[in-house]
Amino acid sequence: MRINKIPIFSVGQNHLIDYPSPKNISYFWGFGLLSGFILFVQIVTGIFLAIHYTPNVSIAFISVEHIIRDVFSGWLLRYIHSNGASFFFIVVYFHIFRGLFYGSFVNPREALWCSGVVIFILMMGTGFIGYVLPWGQMSFWGATVITNLISAIPLVGDSIVLWVWGGFSVDNPTLNRFFSLHYLFPFLIVGFVFLHLACLHLHGSNNPIGLNTYNNSIPFYPYFFIKDSLGIFILLIVFSFFLFFYPNILGHPDNYIPANPIVTPAHIVPEWYFLPFYAILRSIPHKLGGVIIMFGAILCFIFIPFITSSEFKSTSFRPLFKKLFWLFVVDCFVLGWVGQNEVESPFIEIGQISTLYYFVFLLVIIPITGRFESSVIRYVK
Ligand code: HEM
The missing domain is CATH 1.20.810.10 (Cytochrome Bc1 Complex; Chain C)
Structure with missing residues (x-):
């Protein structure tokens, strides 16, 4: 055998x-x-x-x-x-x-x-x-x-x-x-x-x-x-x-106390990889609201496959979406940076704007740009 x-x-x-x-x-x-x-x-x-x-x-x-x-x-x-x-x-x-x-x-x-x-x-x-x-x-x-x-x-x-x-x-x-x-x-x-x-x-x-x-x-x-x-x-x-x-560079010195x-x-502050979500949590000046929005930031990833509308999978062929995608990447870095700072101006405002774009990208831009691209293609044809 x-x-x-x-x-x-x-x-x-x-x-x-x-x-x-x-x-x-x-x-x-x-x-x-x-x-x-x-x-x-x-x-x-x-x-x-x-x-x-x-x-x-x-x-x-x-x-x-x-x-x-x-x-x-x-x-x-x-x-x-x-x-x-x-x-x-x-x-x-x-x-x-x-x-x-x-x-x-x-x-x-x-x-x-x-x-x-x-x-x-x-x-x-x-x-x-x-x-x-x-x-x-x-x-x-x-x-x-x-x-x-x-x-x-x-x-x-x-x-x-x-x-x-x-x-x-x-x-x-x-x-x-x-x-x-x-x-x-x-x-x-x-x-x-x-x-x-x-x-x-x-x-x-x-x-x-x-x-x-x-x-x-x-x-x-x-x-x-x-x-x-x-x-x-x-x-x-x-x-x-x-x-x-x-x-020890990726850890926090206080953890040696x-x-x-x-x-x-x-x-x-949490570990660096949680910082964007920590910034989202703190961008809402209400405890329950902050918790909902933070867990929402993770859970909304589940919905992405079901709300996307693009005829193309790869962003390589989507010039408008490509720009918005890279803006989203930058946005995540900004959230990470905000997350490690004090809750004070201007970090509060920057955090709120970045949180807004985070959700707009995942829940609005992803479903809408595909439809917009399809109508442009139909128009050009
Ligand atoms: C322990 C963590 C994970 C392991 C070990 C893992 C492992 C893998 C492996 C071996 C592949 C095939 C190779 C590749 O396409 O890179 C794959 C594909 C994939 N994974 Fe993961 N994965 C993990 C986490 C995740 C997470 C967190 C997501 C998204 C939320 C994800 C989404 C995907 C997708 C969409 C593919 C298909 C990629 C494609 O075919 O283009 N994975 N994963």
């Missing part, structure tokens, strides 16, 4: 080796594999960190110091994991913007896109609770601020917050449950990644011109195996630069 006739091997043969990939896909199609690679690295380093970490408020901070100072190569393990989280988001943000630019969410890939949004939400949850574990000042106060948002829910909000905390403030029970969930969530992400890949392989990959190139495909191995290997190689070089020269519930830091 030939080995690729055994079911598990035939799945590998069909979906990894022979998988028909469009000839023209660019390096931007490598970010999905890079995301999977970092997910794997995060799980492996996380398991080893958990061997030495202690989820107890009295020694959690010291246990992380112990990992860095005493455990053999513990510093490397810890910094790979903490910087790995940042790189995971960098790579996934590239992946999402690539999908937006080339219309990879358009019919028939709606399920693929929606599974990606679920992965993104799980990633955000994992990143948030993971940042609490070192039990530094930012861990504690970040957890306090964000969990407190739940109290904005009318009637049941306060009870839910107490339930999440496991007490009357962020404390030992909170740390314990966050540790447990932080161990669980990555495996949920793995499950959704398999679903994501199943959805991808149902209709095949999109490509830079957005036209069906099924008859113009080549097998994944060896062509894209080699192409993606170069991506992994470059990622490792950039990652090593941060790891070995600036391992042990958590102190009676001293509030001058300025509480």
